[in-house]
Amino acid sequence: xxxxxxxxxxxxxxxxxxxxxxxxxxxxxxxxxxxxxxxxxxxxxxxxxxxxxxxxxxxxxxxxxxxxxxxxxxxxxxxxxxxxxxxxxxxxxxxxxxxxxxxxxxxxxxxxxxxxxxxxxxxxxxxxxxxxxxxxxxxxxxxxxxxxxxxxxxxxxxxxxxxxxxxxxxxxxxxxxxxxxxxxxxxxxxxxxxxxxxxxxxxxxxxxxxxxxxxxxxxxxxxxxxxxxxxxxxxxxxxxxxxxxxxxxxxxxxxxxxxxxxxxxxxxxxxxxxxxxxxxxxxxxxxxx
Amino acid sequence: xxxxxxxxxxxxxxxxxxxxxxxxxxxxxxxxxxxxxxxxxxxxxxxxxxxxxxxxxxxxxxxxxxxxxxxxxxxxxxxxxxxxxxxxxxxxxxxxxxxxxxxxxxxxxxxxxxxxxxxxxxxxxxxxxxxxxxxxxxxxxxxxxxxxxxxxxxxxxxxxxxxxxxxxxxxxxxxxxxxxxxxxxxxxxxxxxxxxxxxxxxxxxxxxxxxxxxxxxxxxxxxxxxxxxxxxxxxxxxxxxxxxxxxxxxxxxxxxxxxxxxxxxxxx
Ligand SMILES: Nc1ncnc2c1ncn2[C@@H]1O[C@H](COP(=O)(O)OP(=O)(O)OP(=O)(O)O)[C@@H](O)[C@H]1O
Ligand SMILES: [Mg+2]
Numbered sequence: 001x002x003x004x005x006x007x008x009x010x011x012x013x014x015x016x017x018x019x020x021x022x023x024x025x026x027x028x029x030x031x032x033x034x035x036x037x038x039x040x041x042x043x044x045x046x047x048x049x050x051x052x053x054x055x056x057x058x059x060x061x062x063x064x065x066x067x068x069x070x071x072x073x074x075x076x077x078x079x080x081x082x083x084x085x086x087x088x089x090x091x092x093x094x095x096x097x098x099x100x101x102x103x104x105x106x107x108x109x110x111x112x113x114x115x116x117x118x119x120x121x122x123x124x125x126x127x128x129x130x131x132x133x134x135x136x137x138x139x140x141x142x143x144x145x146x147x148x149x150x151x152x153x154x155x156x157x158x159x160x161x162x163x164x165x166x167x168x169x170x171x172x173x174x175x176x177x178x179x180x181x182x183x184x185x186x187x188x189x190x191x192x193x194x195x196x197x198x199x200x201x202x203x204x205x206x207x208x209x210x211x212x213x214x215x216x217x218x219x220x221x222x223x224x225x226x227x228x229x230x231x232x233x234x235x236x237x238x239x240x241x242x243x244x245x246x247x248x249x250x251x252x253x254x255x256x257x258x259x260x261x262x263x264x265x266x267x268x269x270x271x272x273x274x275x276x277x278x279x280x281x282x283x284x285x286x287x288x289x
Numbered sequence: 290x291x292x293x294x295x296x297x298x299x300x301x302x303x304x305x306x307x308x309x310x311x312x313x314x315x316x317x318x319x320x321x322x323x324x325x326x327x328x329x330x331x332x333x334x335x336x337x338x339x340x341x342x343x344x345x346x347x348x349x350x351x352x353x354x355x356x357x358x359x360x361x362x363x364x365x366x367x368x369x370x371x372x373x374x375x376x377x378x379x380x381x382x383x384x385x386x387x388x389x390x391x392x393x394x395x396x397x398x399x400x401x402x403x404x405x406x407x408x409x410x411x412x413x414x415x416x417x418x419x420x421x422x423x424x425x426x427x428x429x430x431x432x433x434x435x436x437x438x439x440x441x442x443x444x445x446x447x448x449x450x451x452x453x454x455x456x457x458x459x460x461x462x463x464x465x466x467x468x469x470x471x472x473x474x475x476x477x478x479x480x481x482x483x484x485x486x487x488x489x490x491x492x493x494x495x496x497x498x499x500x501x502x503x504x505x506x507x508x509x510x511x512x513x514x515x516x517x518x519x520x521x522x523x524x525x526x527x528x529x530x531x532x533x534x535x536x537x538x539x540x541x542x543x544x545x546x547x548x549x550x551x552x553x554x555x556x557x
Contacts, residue, residue, distance in 0.1 A: 017300070017351055056468045089472035096462075097469040099494035109491065113474030145498070159473060 001067045003030040003053055003087070003167060008062035010048055022048040023059070024223040030167065035193055035200040037210040037231075040220030041245030046203045047092065049220065050169050053201065054087035055080075066167075085114065088165030092172050094156035095149060103129075103147075103155050104140040110163045128158035132188060150181045157185075161192070168192065169201040174209065186213055211235070211249040211270040219244050232268050251275050258282075300417040305533065306348040307418045311427035313534045317541050318415050324545060325404050328552045334403060336548060341407050350417045358413035359406055366402045373398030421453040426528065429519075443519025451507070459500060466495050 010023040022045045030036050030053070040046050051057040052064055055071045064071050066083040074080050091097065100106035107128055111121045129136050132154040139147070144155050157173065170189070174182040186209060192198045204210055210217060210231070217234040219227040221244035227234045235241070235248050247253070249270045255278070256267045264285065265278045301307075306314070325337055345355055359366075375385070379393030416424070429446035436442050467477060470491045477488050 016354065016357075051468065054472060056471065085474065089469070091465060091469050091472075094469065096499055097466055097491075097495050099491045099498075109475070110473035113476070163473065 001032045003067075004063075004065045005029075005049075005052060005059075006063045006065075008049075008052055008059045008064070010045075010052070010057060011060050012048075014060070022223050023052075026062075026220075026223070026225055028218055028225060028228060030199065030201055031216065032199055033197060034216050035189075035202065035214050036216040036218065037214035038201065038203045038218045038220060039205065039207065039210055039244075039246055040226075042205075044220040044244070045223040046220055047171055048223075050089070050171055050201065050203060053167070053169055054089055055084045056089070085163070086166040088160045088163050088168045090157055090160050090168070090170040090173055092175065093153075094160070094173075095152035098144040098152060098156060098159075101143060102141050103134070103144050106144050106155060107159045107162050110159055114163060124162045124164070125158075128162035131161055131192070132158045133184070134158065150177055153177070164196075165198065167199045167201065169203075171203045172205070173202065174204070174206070182209070189213070205246075207235075207241075207247055207249045208251075211251065212272075219246065221245070231270060235270050236268050298416065299420045300350055300354065301420075302349055302418065304347060304349040304418065306344065306414065308531075308533055309418075309537055310528060310530050310534045311419050311423040312431055312528060313530065313537060314415055314419060315424075315427055315431060317537065318411060320541070320545065321411060322408055324548055325407055328548050329400075330552045330555065332551045332555060333548050334400060336544075336551070337407055338403065340544065341411050344411060344414055348414055348418050350414065354417065355410050355413060358416075359409050362405065362409055366405055369405070370398040370402045373401055421450060423528075425450040425453070426524070430528065443522070447519075455500075455503065458503070459496070462499055463492065463496055466492050 005026060005028050008023055008026045009021065012018075012020045012022050026045075026049060028049075038046050038049065048057065052059055053066075055064065058072060063073065066086060069079055069083040071080050071083055074083075098106050100109060104125055107125045108121050111124050116124065125140070126136055129140065134151065134154055139151075139155075144152055147155065153173075157170075160168070168189075173189075174185055177185065189200055189202065190213065193200050202210075202213065214231055217227070217229065217231050218225060219234060219241060221240075226240050226244045227237050235252050238248055241248055248256075251272060252267065252270045255265055255269050255275060258265050258279065259267050263279070263282045265282045269275050269278055321337075321340070324333070328337075345352055374390055374394040375388040377391055377394035377397045378389075379391035381389045381391055382395075383390050419427075425446040428449070429442050432440060432442035432445075471477060475488055475491055477492065
């Protein structure tokens, strides 16, 4: 089971002179159980693309299938609704969507809409708050507008996590967070993936984050898929990545430089531990001869 | 989508109309509208229509865009047309219950609708070919004489500039918030009135908060750059009239004279 987008095209402001082809014949698959990262330069169509994953945008051409249900063709309304609801969406700057009087009520908004029982809602709110590391006793009765930006973001993310989606889509969740907060959030996402088996789709500019997190990478360039595959394979395509206005992860860059300087290491390494190991080995090998 | 509207949108370009001075455009538009409504003569209507079409052609704005700006008024146009059709006394064409459909009514209804269409089309042309900044600057200058009477010309112009600037931003924001709440399972715009009204709260609260946040940021930024109202304020780009503007004024005056001549000589 997976989300499959096939030959998707999307046009903003069609039939006006401002017409803009934001997605051009995009075909991607989000495999079940994966952490898929979508990267691309500003304006490459990342946000537009992910809004197709739960049917917020209807493509001008192409099909969207969530677990085999074509959400724009299938006649069975309840099936389509269920399919759409299996995808949770955290937007860019999600803290701007908070509205309730208390943190608790805001997180409960989604589960309430989904028709959960009062008990179920209460447990989900507690779980979601624990997940984003917000102390229930301390914060549940507070107004979300009295929190710091980072805390507000956590509340917003908890509001989506409380829906227990099978697929969780996050649009640049770490934008504007300090390094500590960023690390923390990525750790939470990893944990959600490991414990709840949630499939993760994450949009990011930051190739270092992607290198540490993802097991699949999709690079967008001007509305087209420039590269798709395992991180190691994608990071090898330096030229394509640079054409797309991105940079390969710093670790890969370092390995590349070392290789050019004559150290016998592989340049397709993008994880810190592996890099340390490879360098140590190469240095040892050199000192021996 | 919500952000797909074109109403009141500037449309960058380099046509003759784009290059004209905004003040001249506003004044000419004023007299053109006056002409539409004062010179009630079939020949004048025909000429005015030709004038509007020529102006659209000259502006190089796609006619579709102009039509789109008329679209929101469609119901009002239809309504006035139907009212006129049945209420003007004259030669009865057919009878519907107590209403008489008259030949005169149809003609009258058509003329009124035509006047409204011309009014909207040419006004929207002004919006399409003039950047909001130019437009409000021009209005401020035109209303400047009224400042002596205590009319807050500068303040109004500044308010208009800010409003025009933030309409697209707020629409975009609304669109985003609606999508975010939809993703949390809220059914916006479904159910009866009470349910509908209630489903607006999750949209309106974040929208107002973001509007106030933006307003505060803007106020702070303006203050940080020592903005203190219109007193003693000069312009970086002073508006100046060019040959093109004088030419336009000349042509327009001749056009008005011809129209008035027709109105006086041929009272149809
Ligand atoms: N509401 C809209 N109306 C018109 N054009 C739009 C709209 N939203 C996005 N676009 C255009 O579509 C293109 C893709 O936008 P999108 O928001 O998907 O980019 P992105 O990859 O998410 O960028 P970023 O990294 O800045 O978030 C951009 O060129 C943008 O100008
Ligand atoms: Mg984006």
